[in-house]
């Protein structure tokens with residue numbers, strides 16, 4: 109566990125970047141620091157590995173005061189990933205990944221073979237090993253940055269805007285892979301981002317900081333979205349926090365109507381979903397219409413996808429209803445937007461006021 113106890117950082121010019129911060133960061137989880145520009149996120153992160161020293165207060169890692177540790181030793185035990193990956197330009201990708209094991213004096217051959225395995229793990233082909241950083245795309249460089257931070261197998265990783273220098277599609281795939289990786293690794297991760305969507309997607313816990321380095325709210329993403337503690341947090345969460353909450357609710361209890369799934373194109377008084385011989389959605393039949401079936405929009409997999417996917421499906425289908433399918437893509441029922449939002453209302457986290 110990483111603990112901040114009444115930690116303040118005042119820079120020599122008088123700027124108070126972090127003000128009397130107390131925080132407990134649990135082991136094996138992703139804790140995200142999020143907040144507007146200048147609120148002290150990076151300063152908070154860098155005080156953990158002593159790239160910045162606090163002015164007052166105590167930071168401990170597993171009970172040990174970081175002040176009592178020699179900074180280079182402390183840093184070697186903590187992975188650090190930054191926005192532009194921060195790779196060494198004149199070293200190959202493989203040697204960049206193996207930087208820390210080299211520094212630790214590990215056997216070079218073994219460090220390189222471990223680095224190759226790590227590259228594979230973060231989705232980089234072995235053929236990149238001999239390339240140099242400038243020969244990789246931004247997203248590939250970020251993967252190298254993550255692999256390098258993992259190379260010493262540190263229990264703690266600090267990540268400062270690790271996925272922000274790439275386009276939204278690459279960012280999403282990096283985030284998804286990172287979550288998959290963390291499922292196996294269970295590192296204690298502290299991540300900084302200014303992007304609230306990234307924070308609620310990746311964080312087990314999210315700490316919203318206000319300018320001046322004070323905590324607005326420290327909570328699970330679900331509770332943050334369901335019940336922001338004050339106006340600042342609410343505004344920071346944005347207008348669509350209601351819709352974003354849907355991501356945290358499973359779709360398995362959503363009431364579904366299977367009665368309007370048909371195998372032949374006969375119109376009725378209401379919308380019907382036509383399915384093919386395998387039971388997969390093939391078209392919509394308009395009420396009373398004699399026209400050709402309308403194309404189907406996206407569907408969602410019951411029990412696997414969230415209510416947000418269900419709502420997305422409802423919005424993208426001409427009847428305004430979501431198409432629920434099973435794992436094989438077979439249509440199992442329809443759900444209207446009303447059902448989706450009432451399923452959410454039944455799932456307000458305990459103690460949350462609406």
Ligand SMILES: Nc1ncnc2c1ncn2[C@@H]1O[C@H](COP(=O)(O)OP(=O)(O)OP(=O)(O)O)[C@@H](O)[C@H]1O
Nearest residue numbers: 119121123125144145146147148149150151152302
């Ligand atoms: N070396 C410094 N000297 C003086 N003030 C500093 C110094 N470093 C940071 N600050 C100030 O401290 C405050 C917090 O900075 P910090 O970089 O921690 O914010 P941040 O939340 O990470 O911001 P951003 O999202 O813009 O990166 C800011 O007002 C910043 O200008």
